[in-house]
Amino acid sequence: MTPLLDVRHLHVEFRTRDGIAKAVNGVDYTVGAGETLAVLGESGSGKSVTAQAVMGILDTPPGFVTKGEILFQGRDLLTMGAEERRKVRGAKMAMIFQDALSALNPVISVGAQLSEMFRVHQGLSRKDAKAKAIGLMERVRIPAARERAGDYPHQFSGGMRQRIMIAMALSLEPELIIADEPTTALDVTVQAQVMDLLAELQREYNMGLILITHDLGVVADVADHIAVMYAGRIVEKAPVHEIYKRPAHPYTKGLLESIPRLDQKGRELYAIKGLPPNLLHIPPGCAFHPRCPIAQAVCRTDVPPLYEVTERDGTPLPGRGSACHFWKETIHG
Numbered sequence: 001m002t003p004l005l006d007v008r009h010l011h012v013e014f015r016t017r018d019g020i021a022k023a024v025n026g027v028d029y030t031v032g033a034g035e036t037l038a039v040l041g042e043s044g045s046g047k048s049v050t051a052q053a054v055m056g057i058l059d060t061p062p063g064f065v066t067k068g069e070i071l072f073q074g075r076d077l078l079t080m081g082a083e084e085r086r087k088v089r090g091a092k093m094a095m096i097f098q099d100a101l102s103a104l105n106p107v108i109s110v111g112a113q114l115s116e117m118f119r120v121h122q123g124l125s126r127k128d129a130k131a132k133a134i135g136l137m138e139r140v141r142i143p144a145a146r147e148r149a150g151d152y153p154h155q156f157s158g159g160m161r162q163r164i165m166i167a168m169a170l171s172l173e174p175e176l177i178i179a180d181e182p183t184t185a186l187d188v189t190v191q192a193q194v195m196d197l198l199a200e201l202q203r204e205y206n207m208g209l210i211l212i213t214h215d216l217g218v219v220a221d222v223a224d225h226i227a228v229m230y231a232g233r234i235v236e237k238a239p240v241h242e243i244y245k246r247p248a249h250p251y252t253k254g255l256l257e258s259i260p261r262l263d264q265k266g267r268e269l270y271a272i273k274g275l276p277p278n279l280l281h282i283p284p285g286c287a288f289h290p291r292c293p294i295a296q297a298v299c300r301t302d303v304p305p306l307y308e309v310t311e312r313d314g315t316p317l318p319g320r321g322s323a324c325h326f327w328k329e330t331i332h333g
């Protein structure tokens with residue numbers, strides 16, 4: 001079956017005055033209808049740039065897709081005609097950003113912004129569009145939606161604004177939503193509410209969802225699969241619950257040990273030592289080797305492919321992969 005989105009061997013570079021920053025270096029991932037993929041990694045690992053390439057909002061120049069395919073329902077967005085690409089991206093994909101205040105128009109009421117979507121894209125009358133806008137505000141559980149439709153973005157709390165942005169993204173009933181750190185700017189309790197709402201709507205609308213985050217803590221309950229990125233590559237992929245139990249890459253292991261746990265208050269968090277690499281000068285071999293607690297000579301010279309991860313006796317673990325020469329040692333100890 002053709003997945004909804006199939007990103008293959010994507011490469012993106014930024015041509016800057018200082019040199020070429022290799023932001024995305026061969027990313028492969030797929031998302032099916034009704035499926036949630038969490039993309040995890042520290043800041044600067046290429047999560048947003050990959051998403052921008054998919055959405056067609058890459059900052060070009062300086063950013064260029066240099067290799068790869070982005071297949072949406074089996075057709076490559078990178079090679080189809082501009083008009084068609086615009087149609088697919090406009091009607092079938094939507095994006096949710098971290099900062100609703102800069103994504104929404106500050107001088108137009110939220111009701112009018114939502115109505116506008118229905119008027120422009122679905123040709124609804126002013127009255128019908130407004131009714132639909134209010135319905136959607138209710139759907140994302142804005143209290144007193146009818147009264148608040150005339151309010152401006154700054155009059156809402158951060159969590160409510162994020163709900164409005166979710167409503168904007170849902171308005172055209174897209175088949176794929178990319179949410180880039182949708183709850184990062186919110187308080188922890190509000191984070192969970194917004195994340196639950198997003199997951200609920202994703203199921204209801206049977207959309208594909210790519211959930212970008214640097215926080216492993218927020219994705220456990222909502223994602224099906226997880227892809228961990230480091231220096232523009234996927235270093236581990238797995239069904240989400242398996243990764244918590246048995247990571248197969250030392251980087252993932254480090255991320256997991258950095259999550260604060262309520263039951264272990266006061267315990268010092270293991271933070272991965274060192275910093276992510278400068279993308280102008282990615283280390284040879286495994287890009288993670290300078291920070292890796294188990295690196296050997298081979299890690300400094302050979303780029304690890306994404307190995308298929310299996311049980312100790314070779315039984316396949318479907319959907320699992322690790323770009324570590326020592327994945328066996330990592331997962332099986």
Ligand SMILES: Nc1ncnc2c1ncn2[C@@H]1O[C@H](COP(=O)(O)OP(=O)(O)O)[C@@H](O)[C@H]1O
Pocket residue numbers: 014016021023041042043044045046047048049050059062063279
């Ligand atoms: N507009 C830009 N100009 C130059 N370099 C950029 C630009 N946007 C992103 N990059 C480069 O791409 C890298 C990855 O960025 P990004 O995908 O935003 O990381 P994140 O994983 O935090 O979302 C950045 O560290 C930076 O080197």
Ligand SMILES: [Mg+2]
Pocket residue numbers: 047048049180
């Ligand atoms: Mg980002």
